[in-house]
Amino acid sequence: xxxxxxxxxxxxxxxxxxxxxxxxxxxxxxxxxxxxxxxxxxxxxxxxxxxxxxxxxxxxxxxxxxxxxxxxxxxxxxxxxxxxxxxxxxxxxxxxxxxxxxxxxxxxxxxxxxxxxxxx
Amino acid sequence: xxxxxxxxxxxxxxxxxxxxxxxxxxxxxxxxxxxxxxxxxxxxxxxxxxxxxxxxxxxxxxxxxxxxxxxxxxxxxxxxxxxxxxxxxxxxxxxxxxxxxxxxxxx
Numbered sequence: 001x002x003x004x005x006x007x008x009x010x011x012x013x014x015x016x017x018x019x020x021x022x023x024x025x026x027x028x029x030x031x032x033x034x035x036x037x038x039x040x041x042x043x044x045x046x047x048x049x050x051x052x053x054x055x056x057x058x059x060x061x062x063x064x065x066x067x068x069x070x071x072x073x074x075x076x077x078x079x080x081x082x083x084x085x086x087x088x089x090x091x092x093x094x095x096x097x098x099x100x101x102x103x104x105x106x107x108x109x110x111x112x113x114x115x116x117x118x119x120x
Numbered sequence: 121x122x123x124x125x126x127x128x129x130x131x132x133x134x135x136x137x138x139x140x141x142x143x144x145x146x147x148x149x150x151x152x153x154x155x156x157x158x159x160x161x162x163x164x165x166x167x168x169x170x171x172x173x174x175x176x177x178x179x180x181x182x183x184x185x186x187x188x189x190x191x192x193x194x195x196x197x198x199x200x201x202x203x204x205x206x207x208x209x210x211x212x213x214x215x216x217x218x219x220x221x222x223x224x225x226x227x
Contacts, residue, residue, distance in 0.1 A: 035216070037164075045156075045164065045207050047216040059214035062121070095163055106154035106211050108175065110163040 002027050002109040004096045009114030016086050016118070022079040022096030022111060030054070030074035033099030035107055036081050038092035038116075048094070049081065053102035064090075086118045122146050122210050126219035132227040137198050141222045143191045143208035152212035155184055155193045158221075159204045167206075168193065198224070 008020040022034070036048040049070040050059045058070055069082040079096055093115050097107035123146035133139050143153065151171040156164040166175045168184035171191055181196045195202055203226055208219040 044221045045158075045209075045218040047209070047218060050214060050216070061215045100169065104211060104214070104216075106166055106169040106209070107156075107164075108166045108169075110165070112163055 002098060004098060004109060004111035006094065006096050006111045006114035009094065009116045011117045011119060012086055013120050014086060014088060014118055017082070017084045018086065018116060020081040020083065020094055020096075020114060020116070022081075024077045024079065024096075024098070027098070029072075029077040031102055033101065033103055033105070034070075034072060034079045035097045035099060036070060036079075037095045037097055037107070037110075038090075039095070039113075040089075040092045043092075046092070050099075050104070051079070053099075057103070083116070086116075088118050090116060091118045092116060121215055122149065122213060122217055124208055124210055124217050124219035126206075126208060126222050128222060129220065130223040130225065132225055133198055134227045135198055135200055137227075139195045139198060139224055141193045141206055141208075141224075143186075143193070143219050145189045145191075145210050145212075148188050149210045149212035151187045152210055153184070153186070153191050154209045154211055155182075156207045156209065157202075157204045158207065164207065169211075195224070 003025045051070045067085045093113040095113045096111040098109040100108040155168040158164040172184045
């Protein structure tokens, strides 16, 4: 059973930084692309970032470009999201999601999410 | 960026009804479209990929169709566990944009 467990969420002041992690298990992590998707309270889904299976390609939503950085460690089966210069509008549940292939494809498994609150 | 729209934004239906949700892309995306279901307090769940492919384990009452810019998700014979919000997502090009969602609730 594919498992994705996010951690690292919490309350941070505007302008601050936070690093989210996602621990993956029960599949060959190094063979699949990974994504971060977020959902502001009471709102819809917003795709945030993508990283190819081998880390060779990364893409970001315009709203986070230059502030967020996605990375992965295939030896530890972990996915990270470094978030800098945080803004109140970054407040959301952040989901880690597995891609269905090594590259661009649908998101076939999701974690339960970790809540990030940006507030003074 | 490709913009995704969905209609209706919400629909009320009864158990046993059929429901159709539409999704439109602002440019041609071939069949690179996925549908997700999200229940309150839960993570989204993949239902349909490549416009019409049924994800493993998803009941056959869910079906998808369309290509190009116009797509539909049909639920044939709503079950109590189907009441949720449904999102389409284009996977043709980055950023992988989602539609705004369609809430299906009980009439």
